[in-house]
Amino acid sequence: MSAVDIEVAGLAKRFGQVEAVHDVTFTAKAGQVTGFIGANGAGKSTTLRMLVGLTAPDRGSAEFGGTPYRDLVDPSGTVGAVLDIAGAHPSMTAVGHLRTYAALGGHAPARVDEVITLTGLEPYAHRRIRGFSTGMRQRLALATALLGDPDVLVLDEPSNGLDPAGIMWLRLFIRRFADAGGTVLISSHVLAELEQVVDGVVLIERGRVLWSGSRAQLAEQGGLEAMYFQLATIGELA
């Protein structure tokens, strides 16, 4: 695994009257899990989509190891993103879906079995996606993102729909990924769940970074929940 930091500088995006992302700057370091937190509508998904070129920013930049996503030589080998779990065709099986994406991405067919094992999809591998629960879809989306054996994972609310065992499994998975040198940027509303796994946190509110810091700095603030409610309230009043 190569060490690839994510560097975001001055990102901004407006949709008509809505300033979804006003000015977002932060770094997510290799070997660390960085939590990206904020209220509904704070601008998390828009920021993550701009990182991987799905939404064009009005201003600012996002780079992976110094290179914007669009200029990466091996995009799927550098960044795996789980941003939207609705994309799989309902009549395909999980294996069929992964084989298609492996072929499209030029990945070895054997990688399909590897990602199925990595994400615990074996029991559902030959079932049609139509009947998948949200948790199964999350695992399939993660498996798809892992096909290229990326150095970086960008995950938007990946624990939505996962049962308690699934949440525990995901936490262990991303911890191991970061401990092996990978970079993880993960958004969530569920503060308690993130607190267990993050090395650092970026808090956004109304499209601006309100606070960012390490796990140790977070502890000085009394933990994630205390910091969040203190600062998010200040942000609302400002």
Ligand SMILES: Nc1ncnc2c1ncn2[C@@H]1O[C@H](COP(=O)(O)OP(=O)(O)OP(=O)(O)O)[C@@H](O)[C@H]1O
């Ligand atoms: N394609 C779009 N067109 C118009 N407005 C949009 C679009 N995408 C996002 N927005 C608006 O931009 C703001 C930020 O949305 P975004 O989805 O980035 O927030 P979020 O922090 O991910 O929220 P949530 O936690 O609810 O997913 C919201 O006001 C949203 O309604």
